Amino acid sequence: MNALVLLTLILFVSMTIIGGKKGVRSFVALFINFIVLIITVLIMTDPSANPILLTIIACILISCTTLFFINEVNHKTKTAFVSTILTTVLLLFFIAFITERTMIQGFADEEIEGLTTFSFYLGVDFVKIAASVIIMSTIGAVADEAISISSPMFEIYRHNPHLSQKELFLSGIRIGKDLLGSSANTLFFAFFGGYLALLIRFKDLNYSFGQIMNAKVFRAEMVTILCAGIGVALIIPITAFITSYVLVKFEVGKEQ
Template sequence: MNVLFVLAALLLGLMLAVGGETGLFSFLGMFLNVIVFLGMCYFLYQHANVYLTAFISCVLIACINFFFVNGWNQRTQSAFIGTLIVMVVVCLIVPYIVNKAYIQGFAAEETEELGHFTMLIDVNFSQLSLAVILVGMMGAVTDSALAVASAMTEVKEHHPTISQNELLSSGLRMGRDILGTTINTLFFAFFGSQLALIIWFKDLHYSFGQLLNSQLLVAELLTMLLTGMFAVLILPFTAWICAKRYTID
């Protein structure tokens, strides 16, 4: 526990040294996000509507990441609008994908570990899968949205007479610049966190076909791929919104 406090203090010190006041608010925002996440878990445990609870929780997380940390301004407003659009798209298409992929519930590999627990869980796992994907994508989506919005704000400030089409083209170019790093971050985060799972599959001597049909692996890969898709989708949405808002006469 002492190590955790020391590391937390070092993180706070580095964030203050590099980011100043913004670094402090970022550090506090991290804890607020944890509180929101724990609150979501509590309401889900109390059998609240999964879709509504997850959506409201993600809106609160977006508000913390944008407005609490970076203030109420044009770039955070634009990034927030883009994030809301992507969240609505997620809520519309992810339930269909989850049902078709059959990834809801516990995988066969988990049944032995859960054998001494009751299986009478009064939760809709199809809906819970949407909540997992929605919350899991928020970090990458909000990061990409704010990166594009901030860059386009700088372009507009340095070129006040820039046209809407030119600003949009500039925003799309910036989006393409961060596209590779965003996807690679998600890719290595997945394989880093699932390294033990990959080794476990090797010890189980799964064939390639069994691997592709493993619910446990498919669920994790699907989450990573969907998160990547929405992190990419936020880029043109945010660029278009910023171009519209920044060039209003």
């Protein structure tokens, strides 16, 4: 049996046994999001396509799958969805600006050694492509943190309906603080682990510290990590504010 098929079956069985119906939905959501990403990448190869617009559409679809398909449609997931999309749009334009300023778009020297016979004049905007790659690398963590803040806030309000919007907002911030460290570390080690072989290669080639810091591929990775960290930090006050506003303004938490 193919190793990928075997690992997929093990993942499915594990998620089904531990997560039940929600585990099955989570497993299906993985493939739905994978298909969305593949289609988005294929459309991005068209020079007339706008990578930023495609990324926003892809993030909306991924957020819908992650929040509504797995956790069903309710007030908690709706507020988390709005918070996720708002954070994503703000972060996307910020990342596009940073990407252009740091000049990390395109291919680094370490990545093109075996591709020198091919043309790199693809007719696509690599600044926007680089920004799209970074934002789609963080959308899962942002959506997960949004629902992790929104859901406890609804429970807090359901048990304490007398709380003001400010008190609810501060409760959401405190919840987010507990999530921030673990989310940032998860993103850091996920991205950094993927480039561990590159760091070993830097050592074998006797790169100095300055050469490593100025290597395009290393800078691109660090920008990705830092922007992802900004995203998981930014989602906390946005989700806390939107959720507290919805709870107090419409008193939906009492219905849960």
